Amino acid sequence: MDRRSFITTSLLAAAGALTGLRIAPVAAQSGAPGIAVAQSFPVGGATVTAFSDGFLPITAEALQGITPEDFKSLLQAAYIDGDGHPSGVNAYLIETGGERILVDTGTGQLMGPGLGQLGANMAAFGLDPASIGRIVATHLHPDHIGGILGPDGNPYTGASLTVSQPEIDFWQSDEIRNGAPEQFHPFFDQARAAVGAFGDRLEVVAKDADLGNGITLVPLPGHTLGHTGVMLESEGSQLLIWGDIVHVGPVQFARPEVTIVFDTAADMAAATRADILARAAADRMQIAGMHIAFPGIGYVEKAQEGYRFVPRAFPYG
Numbered sequence: 001m002d003r004r005s006f007i008t009t010s011l012l013a014a015a016g017a018l019t020g021l022r023i024a025p026v027a028a029q030s031g032a033p034g035i036a037v038a039q040s041f042p043v044g045g046a047t048v049t050a051f052s053d054g055f056l057p058i059t060a061e062a063l064q065g066i067t068p069e070d071f072k073s074l075l076q077a078a079y080i081d082g083d084g085h086p087s088g089v090n091a092y093l094i095e096t097g098g099e100r101i102l103v104d105t106g107t108g109q110l111m112g113p114g115l116g117q118l119g120a121n122m123a124a125f126g127l128d129p130a131s132i133g134r135i136v137a138t139h140l141h142p143d144h145i146g147g148i149l150g151p152d153g154n155p156y157t158g159a160s161l162t163v164s165q166p167e168i169d170f171w172q173s174d175e176i177r178n179g180a181p182e183q184f185h186p187f188f189d190q191a192r193a194a195v196g197a198f199g200d201r202l203e204v205v206a207k208d209a210d211l212g213n214g215i216t217l218v219p220l221p222g223h224t225l226g227h228t229g230v231m232l233e234s235e236g237s238q239l240l241i242w243g244d245i246v247h248v249g250p251v252q253f254a255r256p257e258v259t260i261v262f263d264t265a266a267d268m269a270a271a272t273r274a275d276i277l278a279r280a281a282a283d284r285m286q287i288a289g290m291h292i293a294f295p296g297i298g299y300v301e302k303a304q305e306g307y308r309f310v311p312r313a314f315p316y317g
C-alpha cells in the first residue's frame, strides 16, 4: 500500500468508527470550587505547570484492539465506573531560562462544553496568555490547537508557533485532505487556521529539533505522522511531555497495542507507544501526557500486564 492509500484507509477506518463513537455530554466542571485547574512542579531549575482544559469521556467504540468487556474490566480495575473513561485534556507551561513555552493549547471552542477551560484556568492562575513567548504543538489535532482559535482571535499574541516539518506537511497537503473522508476536512481546516494565525511567527522545525534552553523535540510518530514529544532537561532532571502516547490510561498502559480511531497510522502509533513505554520504564523517565488524568505527570513501571502509570508525588515543597 502506498503512503496515500495507507493514510486514506486509516482515515476511512476512523470515519467508520466515529459514527459509532459516543461522546457523552459533560457538565461544565473545570473551574468549579474544589476542582484543580493548575499545578506547578519543579524540573531541575525549570518550572512546569500543568493546566487542565477539562476532560473527554472516551468509550470502547473509540478504541481498536480491545473488546468492550475487556475495556470495562480494565476500567473497573482502576476503580472507574460507567462506560466511558474520563480522559483529561492537559496543556503544559515550561518556564526556564527566562522563557515561557506552552506545549499545546487545549480544545478552545472546538469540542463542546466541559472542555475549553484552559483560558479560564490560566486566568485563575494569574497567567496572561500574551506573556507566553513560544507555543509548541505536539501535533495539530483540534484538542491541541483549539485554544489558538479563540472567539476573539488568537490570545497568544506574543508567541511564535513551533511545529515539526512532517506535521505541517501532512495537514497542508491538499492531496491528503482531498483524499480523506469529508468529515475529516474540518481537522485539516482547523489545523491550517491555527497555523495561519501566527503568520510569519510560524516556525517549522525538524522532528528532533533542539529548541534551546534544554528543550528538544522527540519524534513519536503514528498518532499523527509528525507527532512529537517535548523533552525538557534542566540541572540533571528530565521531563518528556509525550503528547498523545496514551489516550485511555487504564487501558493503554496495560495494553500498548490498543489504538484509537484518531490515530493516522495505528500500527505505527502502537509501535511507538510500545517503544517509549519500554524506554520510560527502563530509564525511570519522568513523563507528562496530554490525556492522562490531571495533572498527568509521573512515571511508567512494568506491571503484571504491560505497564502502569505512577503519578509523581505531590509537590508540597
Ligand SMILES: [Zn+2]
Pocket (backbone or CB within 6 Å): 141, 143, 144, 244, 290, 291
Ligand atoms: Zn489529543
